[in-house]
């Protein structure tokens with residue numbers, strides 16, 4: 001299905017009402033292949049857009065948006081204690097997690113309730129509550145937007161790192177992910193490394209995959225704004241990773257600064273804390289604001305423009321740099 005001069009309001013979780021020259025809904029990999037081969041359907045630059053939950057539009061998009069709605073969750077093979085499953089790029093991420101939990105396939109439960117699609121999960125290497133999807137992705141199937149050739153990237157070839165992958169770097173914008181394959185455990189294995197997760201789960205019932213999923217859902221709904229009510233894209237900035245030496249110096253000046261030692265020897269700092277310390281939590285400029293419970297989340301209270309949200313983010317970035325000497329990197333992609 002191809003729409004011209006299409007509204008993007010329902011295609012981005014900030015709820016911004018910009019337009020794209022063209023919007024193409026793609027229901028299968030074959031459809032995507034024919035579209036690319038009949039290239040003249042595409043007007044101007046091309047952007048692949050999933051649920052728009054990690055995107056900030058700052059104006060109309062003068063090009064064509066490809067929106068994969070490729071469905072389907074399949075069991076591909078079972079071997080020993082492991083199962084390989086696949087999900088079409090358009091599968092809602094949390095529907096996939098729900099399905100794995102109902103089938104007793106272990107691994108994705110800590111990533112419950114993250115908005116967006118299965119395809120984008122591989123782009124961003126989504127992570128939460130002590131888990132990252134890179135530890136479960138087996139391979140990613142894509143098609144080239146220049147010649148429609150289909151190819152598969154192994155986990156290693158995806159070059160995953162913190163909220164990052166090859167799809168955001170070297171080959172950004174060149175491929176449409178059609179399907180993602182995951183390797184999950186058939187043997188009960190629970191990840192309770194995150195702070196209060198075990199306690200939350202045990203408040204619900206006996207510690208299990210299902211209570212972990214419910215605990216994650218409860219924590220997330222109590223802390224994060226629901227984009228269907230208040231426009232937002234989750235964490236606006238990444239947690240900065242700095243050298244051990246810089247972290248030690250900062251700790252001398254700010255003894256309560258939350259720090260997490262990485263296996264690389266570097267230190268991850270909580271960006272939300274830095275922003276909060278600069279006095280931004282709950283602040284609002286017009287309809288663009290900083291969420292009152294989570295300073296890392298910027299919100300659209302109704303009629304903010306993308307530019308106003310971006311300007312607010314730049315003010316935050318400036319004050320964090322001034323106070324702590326740390327330059328925050330955006331997690332959200334600005335278009």
Ligand SMILES: Cc1cc2nc3c(=O)[nH]c(=O)nc-3n(C[C@H](O)[C@H](O)[C@H](O)COP(=O)(O)OP(=O)(O)OC[C@H]3O[C@@H](n4cnc5c(N)ncnc54)[C@H](O)[C@@H]3O)c2cc1C
Pocket residue numbers: 013047048049050051052053054055068089114115116117118119120121123124125126127128167175176177178224225226227232233234235333
């Ligand atoms: C309330 C809230 C909470 C959130 N919490 C978390 C969290 O805990 N952890 C976390 O990691 N993220 C979180 N996010 C961010 C977001 O949900 C994830 O980044 C998600 O994976 C984005 O999915 P999407 O389908 O909306 O992608 P989009 O925002 O549509 O796109 C993101 C990027 O992926 C590309 N892309 C999308 N689909 C494809 C495809 N099929 N092929 C090729 N490229 C593609 C786009 O071009 C873009 O570069 C949160 C967001 C919100 C709104």
